[in-house]
Amino acid sequence: MDLPFACDCGKLRGTLLGVSPTNGTRAECYCHDCRAAELYAGQPDPAPGGVQVYQSVPDRVRFDLGEDQLAAFSLSEKGLLQWQASCCGALLFKTARTPKLPFVSFRTDRLEDDNPLGPIVARAFVRKPNGKRGHEGGLKFMFGFAVRALSRRMTGLWKQTPFFHADGTPVRDIHIVPENDRKKFYPARS
Numbered sequence: 001m002d003l004p005f006a007c008d009c010g011k012l013r014g015t016l017l018g019v020s021p022t023n024g025t026r027a028e029c030y031c032h033d034c035r036a037a038e039l040y041a042g043q044p045d046p047a048p049g050g051v052q053v054y055q056s057v058p059d060r061v062r063f064d065l066g067e068d069q070l071a072a073f074s075l076s077e078k079g080l081l082q083w084q085a086s087c088c089g090a091l092l093f094k095t096a097r098t099p100k101l102p103f104v105s106f107r108t109d110r111l112e113d114d115n116p117l118g119p120i121v122a123r124a125f126v127r128k129p130n131g132k133r134g135h136e137g138g139l140k141f142m143f144g145f146a147v148r149a150l151s152r153r154m155t156g157l158w159k160q161t162p163f164f165h166a167d168g169t170p171v172r173d174i175h176i177v178p179e180n181d182r183k184k185f186y187p188a189r190s
């Protein structure tokens with residue numbers, strides 16, 4: 001199924017191509033990085049809830065309108081690339097720093113209708129009753145990621161991505177959030 005998505009204000013629009021519950025993994029992430037990215041982008045605080053994502057591959061992403069609004073930042077020198085709409089700040093995708101690791105984590109809140117993706121099958125970094133964090137459905141998550149990435153590498157489909165140029169550099173300059181700003185968005189270390 002092809003599913004249209006848009007940033008909050010509607011300037012940046014695109015389509016997730018040929019997605020289904022079986023060729024991607026719907027998940028919810030409770031990690032500090034996901035939350036920090038939302039806060040840095042000026043979005044509502046997801047805590048204590050998680051951030052809803054659909055793990056898929058870059059060749060299933062097409063931008064249709066307002067691509068000039070696309071911007072990217074990273075919470076650290078080696079962190080994931082956070083792709084957002086500069087018009088309203090909405091976060092849309094996370095990717096690796098290289099097209100050779102072909103995965104995208106898409107924020108499902110940006111879909112008009114997220115039902116075709118099926119139910120959430122994995123939860124990452126959930127706080128357990130004992131206070132520690134753990135994963136539910138983690139294997140499904142990792143296995144799906146590995147299978148999809150490997151198939152993209154073998155078929156050459158990994159080169160088909162709206163996030164990177166043919167030489168492997170990102171299509172946008174990556175703003176690295178300075179350490180001092182970054183700290184504001186993480187819980188104090190105890």
Ligand SMILES: [Zn+2]
Pocket residue numbers: 029030031032033034035124
């Ligand atoms: Zn996360």
Ligand SMILES: [Zn+2]
Pocket residue numbers: 007008009010011012085086087088089090
């Ligand atoms: Zn927008």
